[in-house]
Amino acid sequence: MNTETPPDTRSQILLRAAELFYGEGIRAISMDRIAEAVGVTKKTLYYHFRSKDDLIEAYLVARDGPNLAAFARWYDRAQGPVPDRIAALFHGLARQARSPRWRGCGFLRTAAELANMPGHPAVKAGAAHKKKLESWLARTLAGEGAAEPELVARQVALLIEGLFSTLLFHRDPAYAEAAASAARALTAAALQRNIGTPSADLPGSTSP
Structure with a gap:
């Protein structure tokens, strides 16, 4: 049985955003695309990250x-x-x-x-x-x-x-x-x- 704790929503967003940003570039990836990839609404996305700039910064910090x-x-x-x-x-x-x-x-x-x-x-x-x-x-x-x-x-x-x-x-x-x-x-x-x-x-x- 898998007892690992699944990543929280913020971590999931950051993980998928990092994959997309690194794979395709930051300008090519929209917040809509990230929300869709994670399976959350844009409201949820913006709850955790105030803007795309905020998310890009978090991607590099990580x-x-x-x-x-x-x-x-x-x-x-x-x-x-x-x-x-x-x-x-x-x-x-x-x-x-x-x-x-x-x-x-x-x-x-x-x-x-x-x-x-x-x-x-x-x-x-x-x-x-x-x-x-x-x-x-x-x-x-x-x-x-x-x-x-x-x-x-x-x-x-x-x-x-x-x-x-x-x-x-x-x-x-x-x-x-x-x-x-x-x-x-x-x-x-x-x-x-x-x-x-x-x-x-x-x-x-x-x-x-």
């Missing part, structure tokens, strides 16, 4: 924790030295992109659709998420002893965003490998600067 957790999980599960574990973030994205249901970064796609509305709450939610990812990278690199962890974190974050965009055009894993290689080099260089280790002694390097 993605924040799971997305950050995925990056942390890829890092924690990776084997080898720190540069290889940073590179594992890009390999994780490449694995996701192989799924036929993958539509890219929901935060980036939403920001693109709302490019003429920089003050939109969903854009702010997306910006906050990206800052959290960058901050997590900085803390992680600082804990591993990297020099200038904030700068390196920003550089790695830019590579991640570039890979998100590129994979939308080319599902070719070679792009992920190229980004992973660049992130690996940046991280190795930061570790080298901090401890003064000759490059030949770094993992993955070769002696002359």
